[in-house]
Amino acid sequence: MAEHSPLDKLTSASAQGNLTEVKCLLRNGADVNGYNRFGRTALQVVKMGNSAVAIALLKSGANPNTRDPCCNLTITHDAARDGWTDLVRVLIDYGADVNLLDSHGNLPLHLAAREGHYEVVQLLIGRTTNPALQNTQGHTPYGLALSYSRMNIANCIATYTGLQID
Incomplete structure (x- = not known):
């Protein structure tokens, strides 16, 4: 099975509300405004109600x-x-x-x-x-x-x- 791209990993972590993983991927250069294989950004799929993940993405320059x-x-x-x-x-x-x-x-x-x-x-x-x-x-x-x-x-x-x- 092919490994997922950093963007897919970032959007997946965002959708799951995994703040630790989101921060790690951002620190390692994942493009906060990049699109995953489904054409979505990490902020677009952020786990609703998880403002901490949204804040981490926004502080890193995510476009709201x-x-x-x-x-x-x-x-x-x-x-x-x-x-x-x-x-x-x-x-x-x-x-x-x-x-x-x-x-x-x-x-x-x-x-x-x-x-x-x-x-x-x-x-x-x-x-x-x-x-x-x-x-x-x-x-x-x-x-x-x-x-x-x-x-x-x-x-x-x-x-x-x-x-x-x-």
Whole structure:
């Protein structure tokens, strides 16, 4: 069986949340922004909820705005959709752009609102240039929150954007 490349090892260690291995591979010259055999970077596959591994990668220069080749998602989209508040905060601290759109015109705020992640919405809303932006289906984060009965999130967005709630 062929030995995996350093990039494959780095992405594997990142996906497993193995901080010790990630640091070792980085010290030994693994390209933090290189793509593995599946076309992903170590940060793109980082074990969600493992902010320590994300921080190690970001401190080594990982680009938090690299897009997934399939849906144009960034790691911030993934973390917002899945409700990883601490990871979203770390990504923002290291330069993640919360205003990037995925292939469907969704901001990370759209995904957090749709999935009901109140703390993530609170974190993103003040950093989002246009929190009333419509995605390609014509939905705003507020509209998605309403559609999915996320009333606390809809109220939060309405308060921030000055919408009148009936």
